[in-house]
Amino acid sequence: MSVFPERFESDRLCYERVHPESLDPLELYNHVSEDAPAIDEITEYVPWEPHSHPQETVEFVDDCGRAFDDGEYLTCSIRPKDGDDAEEIAGLASLGVEWDTLSAEIGIWLRKPFWGRGYSGERAARFLKLAFSHLDLEVVKTSHFPGNAKSKRAVNQYVKRFRGEKEGRIRNAVVIDGKPHDTVQYSITREEWEESQKATTHQSQLAD
Secondary structure, eight states: OOSSOSEEEOSSEEEEEOOTTTOOHHHHHHHHBTTSTTHHHHTTTSSSOOBSSHHHHHHHHHHHHHHHHHTSEEEEEEEESSSTTTTSOOEEEEEEEEGGGTEEEEEEEEOGGGTTSSHHHHHHHHHHHIIIIISOOSEEEEEEOTTOHHHHHHHHHHHHHTTOEEEEEEEEEEEETTEEEEEEEEEEEHHHHHHHHHHHHHHHHHHO
16 A cells, blocks of 8 residues: 555645556646647656657556555646536646655646646645645655746745745756756745644634
């Protein structure tokens, strides 16, 4: 049995593990292939390339399934619960754990029709709760590429909300197509997250 949940929800979204037992690779391939709508914009600032053949997606789903079963990392499909696009794949979210350091890193990508809806922040809030309350971790990290203005705004908003900190620019942090790239990294500790939850509860009580 995996340490990760197979399925969970937030206010507007449903998250389900990417696993051969729960996701049809061909459904995902339609959104990550070289012919998928706006795929060049979607992949401009992510560390993966569009899939040129369905077999790539099959192998990706298999790898995610093995990592889920082994408790290494969680990759989830993101689906809206309501509206005209309910149950469509809006994108993928991930949480990779480093058990030795009691830390995790979260990430997300979304299809273009789902940009600008606040899904990144909603997903971050739910994944932080998963990391700190369910997995008993101590630090959650996230990052964006320096030129990605949209991700920068989204990350800054939720890091500030949960009282985290900007760690700074990490040089040559990731390699894409054999070329190293910098990232800008942030972190949120369990103590910071707990303080943000207390503040939210207090504000809610005052409003009542």
